Amino acid sequence: MATTWVFVEETEEGPATVGLELLTKARAFGGELAALYLGAGSDEHFAALGAHGASKVFHMAPSDLLPTASAAAAIADLAGQHSPDLILFGLTYTDRDIAGRLSARMGKTILSNATEISVDGGAVTVTNEIFGGMTLVDTTFESDAPYLVIARAKAFVAEESGGGAPEVESVAMPDVGHSGSARVTASHAERLEGPKLEEAAIVVAAGRGIGAEEGFAVINELAMKLGAATGATRAIVDAGWVPYSKQVGQTGKTVKPDVYIAAGVSGAMQHLVGMKDSKVIIAIYKDEEAPILGISDLGIVGDLHKVLPKLIEALSNR
């Protein structure tokens, strides 16, 4: 592959992890590797991009506008000048917004939900998982480059290459008129406690089986004992019992902890894709038919409200 670009959004902790994962992956394709960086930027952030393999950074600095339409136009212009072969995005909100608009602007199809990307000469094949990860689908492009791909978080592991500081080119955000007129007027962030869900070694996740919002207390208590992060199914996020930031699955976070404890979670396909690659999976549920059993190392048919308090007590007595 002659030239690969990876879109990387700035987060509170610096370059988004999924962006660094994709840079790491793209190193294996050979050729030129550049990052399309959206955020305030700093020498430290650019150095992190360089350390993960980018020799060049195209830097886009956003205003109070929702940057997506303008960033898509900026990238389309850059692509027109430099003709990259492959442009990679992560499956996050900002990435999806920009990739989608870019795709329509350039008339290029996108392969989404990628968990593997293979490059053979100039040909790119993208693999994604369907049916909760039971089936793999390989898809190729039938158009000309640039090929656009959106990959799932944690499909690849971020590793530094020892690359030095990249060359940084500042890219103007073009005025795209009405399309770019959405404005961010306020931001609200929750205060997050305990380890980050995506990084925790242990995740304790709850589903509708906890019965009610109050049922999450025992989940919190167990997590506290284990130094674990808490997770949730979409069912209890939609019910308003816990915030969306805890959702694991297709439309939530992807986690790969050492141990994933699922309590009252049935294991719908959309939940499984977000956690099935955990090293050890323990599930507690009422009915023997729950699909989560199929991927559990230990499945316990029982009442979580009986098992978990005893577990907490046993851990306290150690």
Added chain:
Amino acid sequence: MRVAVCVKQIPDPASPYDLDPETHFVVRPTDQVLDDTDRYGVEIGLQLAEQTEGTVTLISMGPSGNLQGIRQALAMGADKAVIVDDASLQGSDSLATAGVLAAAIKREGFDLVIAGTESTDGYAGILPQQLAELLEVPALTFAKKVAVEGDTVKIERQTQTGYDEVESPSPALVSVTAGAVEPRYPTFKGIMQAKSKPVDTVTAGDLGVDVATKQKIVSIRPAPERASGELIEDDGEAHLKIVALLEQAKVI
């Protein structure tokens, strides 16, 4: 306000769909249902139309079949539907689909377009953004709350750590998250009325669009299986098994 709501008919998700072994396309039975994800968009569309004395038009692409899914949305209260049913569009990618939907929406006229954030069967999760670019309007995405004040569309946009307040002038596109609102259940009257509401079935040619799909599935294969573990019935001592496994995993 003229609200266009994108709705998709999908195979009943209660049983996993099949992929055609030759074409690799999703096998779509005659009786497809309304994608649950789209009920939220329909509900928001209806609320905004009620508030502004406007109309709700459903826009859909796919084999119409017996129109069960479309009638479900009409029974909730939508005024009419346009469905693009054209065998040549089978297996369309997301961009081709967006091209067709954009043409249908433009023909109807719109002030606001509503879509789900990702469908249940394909979940590429990019169609709303592609559609917004083709319609040359702002995309207010991942909305968990939507309000219209005069010519301004305001949303609460879900973020990883909370939400942002985002607004733009109309016309605009909004993609709504599941759980954003409580979708209404159709009343008996609604179900009866839905039977006689206008459903306009058109082809790509009728809309004057010519789209092409530029991706191809080359193989479908089973994923490597995870070795299945131990299944036990809680006899009052199951928690000890968990402790043992946590020790073995060296996390305690």
